[in-house]
Amino acid sequence: METETYFRVAFLSTFVREAIHPDSRSMVKEMIESIHVAFKENLKTLAWLDDEAAMWVESKADAIKYFVAYPDGILNPEKVDEIYDGLEIVEGDYEENDLSVTVYDHLESDFRVFKNFGKFYSNTILYLDFYSYGRNASYTRTKNQINILAGNLQKNYLSPDFPRWANYGRLGFNIGHELVHAFDATGKEPF
Numbered sequence: 001m002e003t004e005t006y007f008r009v010a011f012l013s014t015f016v017r018e019a020i021h022p023d024s025r026s027m028v029k030e031m032i033e034s035i036h037v038a039f040k041e042n043l044k045t046l047a048w049l050d051d052e053a054a055m056w057v058e059s060k061a062d063a064i065k066y067f068v069a070y071p072d073g074i075l076n077p078e079k080v081d082e083i084y085d086g087l088e089i090v091e092g093d094y095e096e097n098d099l100s101v102t103v104y105d106h107l108e109s110d111f112r113v114f115k116n117f118g119k120f121y122s123n124t125i126l127y128l129d130f131y132s133y134g135r136n137a138s139y140t141r142t143k144n145q146i147n148i149l150a151g152n153l154q155k156n157y158l159s160p161d162f163p164r165w166a167n168y169g170r171l172g173f174n175i176g177h178e179l180v181h182a183f184d185a186t187g188k189e190p191f
């Protein structure tokens, strides 16, 4: 059993509550909006892009979905506990816990824990990697979605204490980078 696999929603919940400033997520959303506006403004300056292509780029950009760090429900520890309702974990007994989790995960239905994760993530991608407190950002072509993980919402990437230019210079750079992936050699392909 990998502890991280089964408990990552619990870890993410703790991590966000302990380490991420409550204003961070709305700061990121604001940055996304202004970068989006700047991106579209910039299209008008590109002499090599004809009107038809520019319209296509604009409509695809407008359709991009963003997953920023964590879903709302994760801040409520009681809701997180429901994922593991009835699971017994004892301190210091790896084998016993391994068995308990395996039985729990399959007793009522297959992959019960993962299915319970889905209660928090119903509108986003269900790759486990993105249930993560890691530091990464990515673009998922099949969903036309940009993902910014919770680890990116802390210093040195973002802080309410930093001047705006510093936040834009660091996390803003990542947001712009992922946005451009929607139009690169792979991202532009339909799926």
Ligand SMILES: [Zn+2]
Pocket (backbone or CB within 6 Å): 177, 181
């Ligand atoms: Zn990249």
